[in-house]
Amino acid sequence: MTSMGDLHTTGPTAPPAHAKMVRIPGGTFLQGSPERTLDWLEAEGQAFPRDWFTDETPQRPVTLRDYLIDRYPVTVAEFADFVARTGYVTSAERAGGSMVYSDYWEIREGACWHRPAGYGSGVRNRGEHPVVHISYPDAEAYATWAGKRLPTESEWERAATGRAYRLWPWGDTWDPTRANTAEWTGGSLRGLDEWRQWWSRIHNAQGPVPQTTPVGAFSPHGDSPDGCADMTGNVYEWTSTTAHLYAPETRCDPTIHLVMGRFRAIRGGSWMNFRYQVRCAERLYGDPTGWSNFALGFRCADDPPESGAEHHGR
């Protein structure tokens, strides 16, 4: 038995490589958001201006071959098995800490995948929660060990939205009971001030403990048309795609332009977010040089056994 923090792993626990994967049939889908979604975002009175979201446009057809993608994000137990077998040390462990949110983002000493809130915290009874504090190199290392790879951004979005565009994996009507977001944990939060009050109550009671839920906790009602769970909320998820604009003429927030070609695309939003940040087409970008935080995880993808092609979209 291997002890990792307060989590114990016993013997071989890794499932067959593709046992928990979904096969997404090849074809063409529309990646990105139509202008009507940006119109709706403006009309909603949410916190951000239109050019915060224009990186989702223009919506354009993308063709993918068949591929496999994990039904769930990688869990604490699965990551513990990887560490137990390989001795892998994450970026956060090497750095001595990772980012958590108190009254703002801060580096918490000791925070890592098995101490998600820093020293004194642990992952007891969280084996089925998605692993967090995962950097891009950590995610790649796990995927390689598992004989898989990270999904491209196109693969991730197709797995979330299905063949047809939709705002969330289940459709175009928001339902806070279908996903782990701040609107599920905190109820009806109207704006950032109420979000801060919600988080302050949790933080004061628990410290910066990630409000993740076991993977699949919202299945099947929150699943995508192809059966992928937790594509909305729970944890942010790395993709292998380098940040890029869908069209060179697109103009968005100037700081978003600066991360193009530098950061990697992150998808799905997390337990920290409102409905707007957890849409299927929503794009975020993460520094891939070793940064992580307490809401950041990943899932893996792979090619079908009979496939030898490299055509994953961007």
Place this chain on the structure above:
Amino acid sequence: MVTVLLSAGWAHRGQKTFACHEGTVRDVIREFVESYPHYRRRLLDDDGEPLTYYNVYLDGDLVKATDRSRVAAPADSTVAIVPPLAGG
């Protein structure tokens, strides 16, 4: 003057650009925080030194954390401060 640029995710009351005097990138950030203390918690550590987890770009070029005390931001340049989780 030097323009300090923030993302919409950080903008307080919608203001994303701010004017500061020329100096090293570190000095520009410190002056910015002195002028706009609302951002102190995000940008400086307990000792008043700029935090290193965010990325800083001078006219579009990344300035490593170790170089911020050495690299000068000249007049009419732009210092952009970008958190490690961008967009959204």
